[in-house]
Amino acid sequence: MSRPLNVTILGSTGTIGVNTLDVIGRHPGRFKAYALTANSRIEPLLKQCLQFRPRYAVVLDADAAQTLKQQLELAGSDTEVLCGATALDQVSSTPDVDAVMAAIVGAAGLKPAMAAARSGKRVMLANKETLVMSGRLFMEAVLDGGATLLPIDSEHNAIFQVMPAQFHRNLDGNGIRKILLTASGGPFRRWNAQELEQVTTEQALNHPNWVMGPKITIDSATLMNKGLEVIEAHWLFGAEADRIEVVIHPQSVIHSMVEYVDGSVLAQLGNPDMRTPIAYALAYPERIVSGVDPLDLFKIGHLDFEKPDMRLFPCLRLAFDALRRGGTAPAVLNAANEVAVAAFLQKRLRFLDIPRLIETTLEQLRITEADTLDDVIDADAAARVVADEWLVRQT
Ligand code: NAD
Ligand code: MG
Numbered sequence: 001m002s003r004p005l006n007v008t009i010l011g012s013t014g015t016i017g018v019n020t021l022d023v024i025g026r027h028p029g030r031f032k033a034y035a036l037t038a039n040s041r042i043e044p045l046l047k048q049c050l051q052f053r054p055r056y057a058v059v060l061d062a063d064a065a066q067t068l069k070q071q072l073e074l075a076g077s078d079t080e081v082l083c084g085a086t087a088l089d090q091v092s093s094t095p096d097v098d099a100v101m102a103a104i105v106g107a108a109g110l111k112p113a114m115a116a117a118r119s120g121k122r123v124m125l126a127n128k129e130t131l132v133m134s135g136r137l138f139m140e141a142v143l144d145g146g147a148t149l150l151p152i153d154s155e156h157n158a159i160f161q162v163m164p165a166q167f168h169r170n171l172d173g174n175g176i177r178k179i180l181l182t183a184s185g186g187p188f189r190r191w192n193a194q195e196l197e198q199v200t201t202e203q204a205l206n207h208p209n210w211v212m213g214p215k216i217t218i219d220s221a222t223l224m225n226k227g228l229e230v231i232e233a234h235w236l237f238g239a240e241a242d243r244i245e246v247v248i249h250p251q252s253v254i255h256s257m258v259e260y261v262d263g264s265v266l267a268q269l270g271n272p273d274m275r276t277p278i279a280y281a282l283a284y285p286e287r288i289v290s291g292v293d294p295l296d297l298f299k300i301g302h303l304d305f306e307k308p309d310m311r312l313f314p315c316l317r318l319a320f321d322a323l324r325r326g327g328t329a330p331a332v333l334n335a336a337n338e339v340a341v342a343a344f345l346q347k348r349l350r351f352l353d354i355p356r357l358i359e360t361t362l363e364q365l366r367i368t369e370a371d372t373l374d375d376v377i378d379a380d381a382a383a384r385v386v387a388d389e390w391l392v393r394q395t
Contacts, residue, residue, distance in 0.1 A: 004028075004029060004030055004031055004032040005030065005031050005032065005098045005099055005122075005282070006032050006034035006096055006097050006098045006099070007020075007024065007031050007032065007033055007034055007097070007098065007099045007100070007101060007282070008034050008035040008036075008037075008091045008092055008097050008099070008100045008101070008116075009021065009033060009035070009036050009037065009100075009101045009103065010037050010088060010092065010100065010101060010102050010103055010104045010109065010112050010113070010127075011037060011038070011039075011101075011102075011103035011104040011105065011109070011126075011127075012033075012036035012037055012038060012045065012048055012103075013036075013038040013039075013041055013044040013045050013048070014103055014104075014105060014213050015211060015212050015213045015274070016101070016103035016126045016152065016213075016274060016278070017036075017101070017103050018044075019273075019274045019275050019278055020101045020103065020124075020278050020282075021033065021036075021048060021051075021052060022275060022291060023275050023278050023279045023282060023288075023290055023291065024052070024282070025051075025052070026288075026289060026290070026291060027282075027288060027289075030283075030288070031282060033048075033052040033053075033054040034054055034055050034056070034091070034096060034097050035054055035055060035056040035057070035058060035091035035097070036048050036049060036052065036054045036056075036057050036058070037057070037058040037059070037060075037088055037091065037104075038057075038058075038059055038060070039059075039060050039061065039104075039108075040059065040060060040061040040064045041064075042059060042064050042065075042067055042068040042071070045057055045059065045068060046068060046071050046072065046075075049068075049072060049077060049079045050072075050075060050077060053077070053078075053079060054079055055079065055080065055096070056079065056080050056081075056082055056087075056091050057072070057079050057080070057081050057082070058081075058082045058083065058087045058088055058091055059081065059082075059083050060083065060084065060085065060088070061083070062083050062084070065081050065082070065083035066083075068081050069081040085108075085111065085112075088104075088111070088112040088115075089111060089112050089115040091112075092112040092113070092115040092116040092119070092121070093115040093116060093118065093119035093121075095119075097116075097121060098121065098122060099121055099122035099123075099124060099282070100112075100113070100116035100121045100122070100123055100124065101124045101126065101152070101278075101281075102116065102123060102124065102125050102126055102127045102130065103126040103127060103152070104127055105127070105129075105213055105215050105216070106127075106129050106215060106338050107129055107133060107334065107335065107338060107380050109127035109129060109130055110127075110129065110130045110133055110134060110376075110377075113125060113127055113130045113138070114130070114134070114137075114138060114141055114373070116147065117138060117141040117142045117145050117147045117149070118141045118144065118145040118147075119145055119147075120145040120146040120147050121145075121147055121148075122147070122148045122150065122281075122284075123142065123147050123148065123149050123150065124150050124152050124278070124281040124282070125149060125150070125151055125152055125153075126152035126153065128153055128228050128229060128232045129228070129334055129338075131231065131232045131235045131236065132228050132231045132232060132330045132331070132333070132334045133330065133331040133334050133376050133380060134331070134370065134373060134376045135231065135232075135234065135235030135330070136235070136370065137370070137372070137373060137376065138235070139169075139235055148284075149236070150280075150281035150284055151232075151236055151277070151281075152274070152277050152278060152281055153229060153232060153277070154255045154256075154272070154274065154276070154277050155181050155182060155229055155233070155255055155256040156229070156232060156233060156236055156237075156256070157255070157268075157276075157277035157280060157281070158254075158255035158256040158257075158267070158268035158277075159179055159181075159233065159236075159237060159256045159257075159258055159268075160236075161268045161280065162256075162257070162258050162266035162267065162268055163176070163237070163258055165285075167237070169236075169237055169238030170238060171237070171238060171239055171243065175260050175261045175262065176258055176259070176260055176261070177243070177259045177260060177261050178243050178244070178245055178258075178259040179233055179237060179239050179243060179244045179245070179256070179257075179258055179259075180245050180247050180256060180257040180258070180259060180265070181226065181229055181230060181233060181244055181245065181246050181247065181256050182246075182247050182248075182249040182252070182254050182255060182256050182257070183223065183225075183226040183246055183247065183248050183249065183308065184207070184208060184209050184210070184220065184248075184249070184250055184251075184252045185223075185248040185249075185250055185306070185308070186207065186208070186220045186221040186222075186223065187203060187204065187206055187207060187208055187221055188203075188204075188221060189248065189250060189306075191312075192312070193312060196312065196351060196352055197350070197351070197352055199221075199350075199351035199352075201344060201345060201347055204217070204218050204221040204222075204344070204351060205217050205218070207220055207221070208250070208252075209251075209252040209272045210252065210272050210274075214345055215338070215341055215342075215345075218341045218344060218345065218354075219315075219337070219341065221351075222313060222315040222351070222354050222355065223308065223313035223315050223316040224315035224316070224318075224319065224337055224341075224354070224355075224358075226246050226308070226316055226319075227315050227316045227317075227318065227319020227320065227333075228319060228334070228337075230244050230246065230316075230319055230320060230323060231319060231322070231323045231330050234323055241320055241323050241324050246308045246316065247305050247306075247307075247308075248305065248306040248307065248308050249303065249304065249305055249306075250304055250306075251300060251302075251303055251304065252272040253269050253270070253271070253272070253295065253300055253303060254267045254268070254269050254303060255267075255268050255269065255270060256268065269295060270292065270295055271292055271293055271295055273290075273292040273293075275290040275291050275292050276290055276292050278290070279292075313355075314355040314359070315337070315354065315355045315358065318333060318355060318358055318359060318362070319333060321362075322362065325367060326370075327367045327368055327369050327370050328365075328367050328368050328369070328370045328375060328376065328379035329362065329367045331370065331376050331379040331380050331383070332361060332362055332365050332367065332379050332380075332382075332383040333358060333362060334380070334383075335361075335379070335380040335381075335383035335384050335387065336357060336358040336361035336362065336383050336384075336386070336387045337354070337358055338384075339357070339383075339384055339387035339388060339391065340353070340354040340357040340358060340387065341354065343357075343391055348391065348395055349391065349394070349395075353394070357387055357390055357391070358387075360386075360390055361383050361386045361387045361390065364386050365379070365382055365383060365386055367379075
């Protein structure tokens with residue numbers, strides 16, 4: 001390659017962002033951090049800028065951007081600081097950029113991911129909320145923009161790896177019967193209903209296998225993460241709800257599987273470390289060193305599988321229902337979940353009230369078609385209002 005691939009990392013200070021920089025740092029001639037972005041915490045962003053010397057640093061918050069600018073000037077850095085949501089779109093779509101890691105958490109990640117797709121980038125999608133909210137529109141933007149979409153979510157990355165190279169979202173045409181989406185089961189896999197009533201925020205933040213940001217960690221504990229991933233798999237691979245099966249696999253070594261009509265089941269295995277899917281997406285279709293330890297099968301010893309319990313973990317059922325219902329239902333589910341998780345993290349909501357709040361919000365709102373981005377954004381906003389009102393009534 002003549003020049004390094006210019007990479008924008010949306011959410012560079014988050015778990016995925018930090019892992020992406022770790023892989024990029026191992027291949028300095030091959031990848032260049034073009035733009036790094038953060039919400040408001042500038043200390044880690046300052047450090048990243050001094051180490052990786054990106055062309056731009058984007059901070060959502062204006063005051064924080066000003067402070068970062070002063071600190072970078074003081075340090076003699078030539079990184080330019082931009083601020084606000086439009087700057088996120090700009091560093092995701094400018095012709096100078098080749099690849100965009102979409103790793104902002106939540107609905108806030110939708111617009112810049114869409115901008116990257118429309119402008120034909122290599123889009124490395126960690127922000128699953130984008131596909132949950134606006135799957136059809138996003139996939140259309142990828143197609144129209146000529147973008148290359150590479151899933152970062154470990155399960156979807158695994159599925160992508162074991163599918164035929166040009167599967168074109170056509171399961172039947174490729175002899176695929178089913179997608180088997182694995183899930184660790186989270187920290188409460190063996191808990192009963194009474195115990196689940198008592199779950200604390202600290203317990204829910206303690207994931208057995210993965211180190212992740214707080215929102216997705218709570219989603220993993222409620223199994224909403226798997227629910228969002230079912231919807232994500234639907235859009236990425238053209239799989240109807242009935243052809244996606246969730247398999248609890250507590251070791252998190254098999255990252256997902258694809259079942260073919262001849263009886264073959266292909267799986268991708270590896271240590272639970274996001275640098276594997278990140279490296280795969282960065283170098284695709286090549287393979288590069290990621291820093292992940294080789295898998296030690298003898299140490300792992302055995303692999304277990306269980307059926308998920310949708311009665312104890314209703315979030316998974318709610319997500320399947322929203323996928324089947326279609327239109328704005330997944331966007332409403334996602335927004336209500338974001339409100340519920342934020343409230344749970346602030347200790348304003350109990351663990352089992354998370355699905356209750358989501359279900360109530362879905363019941364109260366009229367579900368419409370999701371034909372335009374405005375339909376999706378309006379549904380997201382309306383769901384947040386309804387969910388917030390419910391919260392106020394409860395507390
Ligand atoms: P995180 O909380 O660690 O990081 C989030 C990043 O987004 C931070 O850089 C933060 O500054 C930025 N951000 C937050 N709110 C923002 C806003 N309103 N505007 C602009 N930037 C904002 O999250 P994470 O664990 O890295 O997850 C990021 C995304 O990747 C999520 O969508 C998550 O579901 C997905 N994902 C994460 C993992 C993982 O292992 N962490 C695995 C699969 C998928
Ligand atoms: Mg995942």
